[in-house]
Amino acid sequence: MPDLENFDLIILGGGRAAVLATAAAKAGKKTALIERDRLGGVCPNRGCVPSKLLIGFAEAARHVRHADRHFIDAELRGIDTAKLFASVAEYAAGVDPRYEGRLKNGGVTLIRGEGMFSGPKVITVGERRLTAPDIVIATGSRPSPVPAAYAHLPVWTSDSLFPLHGAAPRSLIVIGSGFIGVEMGAFFAGIGTRTMLFARGDRLLGRADADIERTFAAEFSKEVETHLHATLAELTHDGSSFTAVFDIAGQRQTFQAEAVLFAIGRIPNTEALNLAATGLAAGPRGFIPVDGHLQTSVPGIYAAGDVNGRFMLQHAASYEVQYLRQRLLKGGTAPIGTPHIAHAIFSHPEVASVGQTEDQLKAAGTPYVAVHQDWLNSARAMSLRVEYPRIKLLVSPADYSILGCHLIGPESSTLLHQVMMLMHLKNDVRELAEMVYIHPALNELFLAAAVSAVREVRAHQGREKKA
Numbered sequence: 001m002p003d004l005e006n007f008d009l010i011i012l013g014g015g016r017a018a019v020l021a022t023a024a025a026k027a028g029k030k031t032a033l034i035e036r037d038r039l040g041g042v043c044p045n046r047g048c049v050p051s052k053l054l055i056g057f058a059e060a061a062r063h064v065r066h067a068d069r070h071f072i073d074a075e076l077r078g079i080d081t082a083k084l085f086a087s088v089a090e091y092a093a094g095v096d097p098r099y100e101g102r103l104k105n106g107g108v109t110l111i112r113g114e115g116m117f118s119g120p121k122v123i124t125v126g127e128r129r130l131t132a133p134d135i136v137i138a139t140g141s142r143p144s145p146v147p148a149a150y151a152h153l154p155v156w157t158s159d160s161l162f163p164l165h166g167a168a169p170r171s172l173i174v175i176g177s178g179f180i181g182v183e184m185g186a187f188f189a190g191i192g193t194r195t196m197l198f199a200r201g202d203r204l205l206g207r208a209d210a211d212i213e214r215t216f217a218a219e220f221s222k223e224v225e226t227h228l229h230a231t232l233a234e235l236t237h238d239g240s241s242f243t244a245v246f247d248i249a250g251q252r253q254t255f256q257a258e259a260v261l262f263a264i265g266r267i268p269n270t271e272a273l274n275l276a277a278t279g280l281a282a283g284p285r286g287f288i289p290v291d292g293h294l295q296t297s298v299p300g301i302y303a304a305g306d307v308n309g310r311f312m313l314q315h316a317a318s319y320e321v322q323y324l325r326q327r328l329l330k331g332g333t334a335p336i337g338t339p340h341i342a343h344a345i346f347s348h349p350e351v352a353s354v355g356q357t358e359d360q361l362k363a364a365g366t367p368y369v370a371v372h373q374d375w376l377n378s379a380r381a382m383s384l385r386v387e388y389p390r391i392k393l394l395v396s397p398a399d400y401s402i403l404g405c406h407l408i409g410p411e412s413s414t415l416l417h418q419v420m421m422l423m424h425l426k427n428d429v430r431e432l433a434e435m436v437y438i439h440p441a442l443n444e445l446f447l448a449a450a451v452s453a454v455r456e457v458r459a460h461q462g463r464e465k466k467a
Contacts, residue, residue, distance in 0.1 A: 008031065013136075015138060018102070024329055026106055035110070040098075047158065057084050058186065059348070118277055136324060137296075137307055138303070140268075143180075143263070144266060153242070169257070173196050175198050175261065175264060177201070189348075197225070198232070198246055200229070204216060208406070209357040212351060212407075229248060233245045268285075268286045279298045280298055289308070313341065315341070344413035349410075349412075352406075353404070353405070367398065369394075369397050371449050372390065373391060377444060393405055397456075400429050401427040
């Protein structure tokens with residue numbers, strides 16, 4: 001048996017936690033980082049970054065197609081998808097070496113291979129055995145597996161989609177209606193691929209506020225052929241194209257496409273860790289439970305990012321890694337707290353949300369007032385010459401605090417930060433109503449909505465006094 005190597009900190013997973021590894025090494029801690037795949041994690045290699053780079057090309061194509069909205073006669077003569085895909089692949093190819101350089105220059109011991117527990121706080125990687133008083137599990141997540149009956153077919157998941165090469169498929173079936181499904185569906189539709197999306201439920205974007213989702217579905221389906229209540233019954237491949245049979249609301253229908261993308265959720269990377277050897281057990285869905293300090297049931301072992309199942313968002317993982325940096329390197333003792341973690345969907349149209357939805361507030365019995373209106377109080381919004389953009393504010397009638405804010409429209413992910421900042425510092429919708437806005441910036445949409453929300457709260461309070 002090889003000798004046991006002692007470290008101050010071991011990190012399993014080289015995604016966002018690589019930042020913690022470098023900081024720890026620079027702080028004088030003997031640090032090891034173990035990674036079985038490409039450094040950087042899913043986000044820069046096969047997720048957030050390459051997908052958004054692709055989406056940028058699709059948006060450029062849409063601007064040309066819809067130039068007539070602005071009385072401009074323009075024609076989209078073609079898209080060089082080979083160059084488009086190559087530019088994205090070039091970025092992704094540089095991620096791993098960039099991360100490796102930062103880790104090695106920072107003094108981190110980088111170990112390539114599959115790491116698993118082989119005893120209490122002992123990790124085995126190949127022929128090496130490592131131990132440390134503090135261990136961070138940050139192994140991330142991966143796409144839910146393709147159903148076994150179709151796993152042998154040349155289908156895509158979000159992992160196998162990248163890197164793309166050559167020509168885009170002329171037709172595509174997307175199975176799944178979450179973030180990845182609608183983002184990739186909108187991309188391929190944007191560059192001219194006939195795209196068909198199939199959802200098992202009765203709506204798209206199950207986490208979205210219902211009013212926003214209705215607007216999204218109406219716009220999204222103008223470009224992407226959308227089928228709800230759809231269950232895949234058969235899928236075959238003849239060497240050049242797929243034939244898919246779906247049960248749609250009780251009726252079997254057949255579709256053909258050159259490519260198929262399964263986007264049916266994500267699962268944590270925990271099954272290969274041999275958690276039991278160190279006294280840990282994953283939850284029923286495979287996630288590792290943590291407390292308010294991101295510590296597992298074993299003192300000194302932490303879990304951050306997708307693997308703990310708290311948010312499964314890259315920016316939330318970054319926040320958790322920064323929290324562990326304060327705790328492990330600077331002696332922080334406060335719990336991580338409950339920040340307002342927002343999310344955005346970079347589809348077409350774009351959606352961004354923070355806080356609770358109206359359905360969640362109803363289910364919890366939380367009092368609220370709701371304002372749901374268009375953006376057309378902003379002249380800059382009017383200049384976009386699209387009518388669907390909406391804002392929904394959900395506000396507490398007790399203290400004017402914002403309980404939820406939901407946007408659909410261009411630059412929603414950017415605009416939402418104004419509300420996120422307010423919720424972080426002084427959560428009072430009256431602040432939105434009283435500030436002076438640059439006229440006629442897009443942000444003026446918040447002014448009209450906030451004024452309406454304040455008026456609704458005061459009316460509610462008046463009715464309560466009378467009662």
